[in-house]
Amino acid sequence: MGTKGSSMRSLLLDILADRQTDLVLSALAGDLVAADARFNLWFSETAKGRLSEERLLTILEEYENIIGACYSAWGEVRKEPQSGLRSRLHEIIRDSAEKLRNFPDKT
Numbered sequence: 001m002g003t004k005g006s007s008m009r010s011l012l013l014d015i016l017a018d019r020q021t022d023l024v025l026s027a028l029a030g031d032l033v034a035a036d037a038r039f040n041l042w043f044s045e046t047a048k049g050r051l052s053e054e055r056l057l058t059i060l061e062e063y064e065n066i067i068g069a070c071y072s073a074w075g076e077v078r079k080e081p082q083s084g085l086r087s088r089l090h091e092i093i094r095d096s097a098e099k100l101r102n103f104p105d106k107t
Contacts, residue, residue: 066096
């Protein structure tokens with residue numbers, strides 16, 4: 001989980017399809033889907049045309065780190081569904097959406 005090339009979309013679909021996903025997690029995942037879509041649109045339409053190659057690579061690395069954190073937290077919850085890890089997953093997904101919405105270069 002969380003390997004390079006992992007898709008945020010596939011992770012979110014996995015979360016939404018899981019029978020243990022509660023309404024709060026569904027709402028947070030939906031918010032992350034929207035933030036991810038806006039980020040990818042910004043990246044492909046704006047960032048590629050105005051940022052240096054070095055900065056673009058840094059952004060992609062940061063994006064991979066965000067995906068990795070989400071995959072890792074989801075993996076922990078799936079291993080131990082009855083643990084208190086679900087609130088940590090909520091926090092990570094909430095923070096990830098915020099990071100994607102407020103990326104420094106998006107201003």
